[in-house]
Amino acid sequence: MIRIPDAARREIDDALELALGRLRARSAALGESAAALGVATAAAATGGKKLRPALVVAAFESFGGDIAHTPGLWRVAAAFELLHAGFVVHDDLIDGDVERRGVPNVMGAFRERARARGGDDADATTLGAAAAVLAGDLLLFEATRLIATAPVPAPQRAALFVLLDDALLVSAAGELADVEQSIGDDLPPTSSLLRTARDKTAFYSFQAPLAAGALLANASEDQRAALEAAGSEIGIAFQLADDLIGTFGSRAQAGREPGADLRASKRTPLISLAAETEWWPQVASALALAPTGPIAIRDAQRELAASGARERAVELIEATLRSARGRAADASLPRDAVVLLATLAAAVEERIPR
Amino acid sequence: MIRIPDAARREIDDALELALGRLRARSAALGESAAALGVATAAAATGGKKLRPALVVAAFESFGGDIAHTPGLWRVAAAFELLHAGFVVHDDLIDGDVERRGVPNVMGAFRERARARGGDDADATTLGAAAAVLAGDLLLFEATRLIATAPVPAPQRAALFVLLDDALLVSAAGELADVEQSIGDDLPPTSSLLRTARDKTAFYSFQAPLAAGALLANASEDQRAALEAAGSEIGIAFQLADDLIGTFGSRAQAGREPGADLRASKRTPLISLAAETEWWPQVASALALAPTGPIAIRDAQRELAASGARERAVELIEATLRSARGRAADASLPRDAVVLLATLAAAVEERIPR
Structure with missing residues (x-):
C-alpha cells in the first residue's frame, strides 16, 4: 500500500x-x-x-x-x-x-x-x-x-503513551461494538457500523501510526491534528474497501473464498446501505441463504449490487477520501505529508474491486 | 495477610x-x-x-x-x-x-x-x-x-520495567503450564507442579511486588536478590496452602463449596504427592468419583489424608517457609525486612487448614 x-x-x-x-x-x-x-x-x-x-x-x-x-x-x-x-x-x-x-x-x-x-x-x-x-x-x-x-525525549514518550492509551481503548471499543452489532434481529444503522470501522481499525492502523511518526518528527499540534483527521478517514475508506473485497472480491484479491463476509453473515456498512433501499426485502432473503454455498453467495452479490448498495459504498469511499484529501490541502502540512496522504488515498481507491 | x-x-x-x-x-x-x-x-x-x-x-x-x-x-x-x-x-x-x-x-x-x-x-x-x-x-x-x-527516576523505571516484563512472561508460562498439566492421562511430577505454582502465582504475587518496593527504596542488588528468593518461596508456600484450602478447607475459609479443587479434578502438588505413595490406587479411585458429589468428595479427602499426602504437603509448606526465613537471616537485609518476611511466613502458616 x-x-x-x-x-x-x-x-x-x-x-x-x-x-x-x-x-x-x-x-x-x-x-x-x-x-x-x-x-x-x-x-x-x-x-x-x-x-x-x-x-x-x-x-x-x-x-x-x-x-x-x-x-x-x-x-x-x-x-x-x-x-x-x-x-x-x-x-x-x-x-x-x-x-x-x-x-x-x-x-x-x-x-x-x-x-x-x-x-x-x-x-x-x-x-x-x-x-x-x-x-x-x-x-x-x-x-x-x-x-x-x-x-x-521524555515529552515525546509521554505523547506516544497518550496515543497508545487511546489505541488500546478505542480499538477495544470497536472490537466490542463489532461483536455486539452482530447480535439480535436489528441491523445497526450505517452510522454505527462506520463508527465501529473507525474505532476497530482506522484508529490504530492509520491515525495512530501516522501521528506517532509526525510526533517523532516534531510536527506541530495543528499539523498532527490535520494528519490524524485525514488518516482516520483514509482508514475508514480502507475498511470499507476491505468490506467490498470480502463481499465481491476475487479469490486472488481476498486471499480466501470469495464472498467470505456473506458466508459469515457479517454486518458491514455495505449491508446497512442495502437496508436503506427499497430493494432490501430481496437482498435480505438472498443474504439469509448466503451461508449455504457458492450459488447462494453469487445470488446475494447480485441482489446487493442491484439494490445500489455496492455503488453507494464505492461513492462513500470516494467521498471519504475526498474529504481526507481536502483536509490535507487545507492544513499547513508540509508538501511531502500532502503527497503521502494522496498516495495512501490512491492506494485505497486501487483496492476497490471493480 | x-x-x-x-x-x-x-x-x-x-x-x-x-x-x-x-x-x-x-x-x-x-x-x-x-x-x-x-x-x-x-x-x-x-x-x-x-x-x-x-x-x-x-x-x-x-x-x-x-x-x-x-x-x-x-x-x-x-x-x-x-x-x-x-x-x-x-x-x-x-x-x-x-x-x-x-x-x-x-x-x-x-x-x-x-x-x-x-x-x-x-x-x-x-x-x-x-x-x-x-x-x-x-x-x-x-x-x-x-x-x-x-x-x-529513569533508572528505577527501567528496573521496574524489567520486573514487569518478567512478571508478564513468567505468569504466562505458569498459566499455560497449568492448563497443559491438566491434559492427558499422566499426572505431572510434583516438581513440575511446584514450578507452575511458582511461575503462575509466586512471581507476580510475592516476588515482584516485594522487589518493586525494595527497588523504590534503593535497596542494593544483593538485598533485592535475597528478598526475591525469600518472596518466591513464601509465594509457593502460599499457593500450597491455597491448594490445601481448596481441598480440605471449610466453606468459610475457602469462600466456596468445600473441596472445590477435588470437584474440579485439579492437579495440584497435593495430588502428585499422593501419587508418590503406595496408597495411590485407593486415592486415584476416590478422586475419579469426587466430581459426583459431596459424599464422594469427603471420601477423596479421607483417602488423600490416609495416603499421607496432606501431611506431606504441610511439611513441604513448613520446609519452604523455613528456607525463606533462612534466606532472610543469612542476608544483609535490614531488620524490618527480616520482620516483614517473618510476618508473611507466619501468615501463610496461619492459612493452613488444620
Missing part, C-alpha cells in the same frame, strides 16, 4: 526481530511449554505486510524528521506491528478462527498441541484459548515496552 | 480509583457498549484484598524508603493490583468461570448483556469472551502505563 526505502524496511525488520528473538529466548528459558508459546507468539508477529510501521516511518520522513538523530524511530515503528499482531491474535480468539493466511494461528497450533498430548476436544479448546489469550497479552505488552523504553 | 498503615491504604485506593475512574470516563465517551466495558473492567479491579500493593508498600518501608520523596510509590503499588486484576480476568476466561466472589465477572456480565439484546447461547459465549479478553487487555495496559508514567 505504501513504499518506504529498503534501508528503512530493514531497520524495522531488525527492531522487530530483536524484540521477537528476545521473547523466544526468554520463553525458552522457562520450560518446554513456554518455549512453544514464545515460538507461536513470535510467529504471529512475523510475515505481515508491516503497513503500520511503514506509516510511522513515512509520516516521520514526510515531516522532515531527522533519522540520524531519532534512534527510537524503528522501535516505535516495530511497536505498531506488535500492537497489530496482538490485536489480531485476540480478534481471532474472539471470532473462533484457528487459521491465518492458510496456516494454524496460535489458537490452532495449541489445539493441535493439546490433541498430540492426548487431550480431547474440550482440552483442545481450552489450551487453544489459553495460548491465544497469553500470546496476545505478550505482544501487547511488548509493543508497550518498546515504546516505554525507546530512546526518545 | 499483611497490615500496612491506614494512610498508606488510602493512598493506594486513591491511586487505583484515579486510574479506574479515568478508564470509566474515557470509555463512556466512546459509546454505550464501551461504557459498559469500562464499568465492568473497573469493577474487576475493585474490592480485592490488595495484597500485592500492600507488599510493595511494606517492602518499601522495610528498606527505609522515604515516602515523602517517592511520590511514584502509590502508582507502582496500584499497578500491581491492576496487573493482578488483568490476570484474574484472563484466567477466568481460560477456565470458563463466569462468577467471582459470587457475582457475575466480566464474562458473566457480558453473557447476560448478550441475552438481554436477544442473543442466543453462541452470542452470549462470544460476547462474554470478547469482553473478558478486552477487559484484561485494558487492565494489563493500565498497569503498564502507571509504571511507565510514574514519577520515579
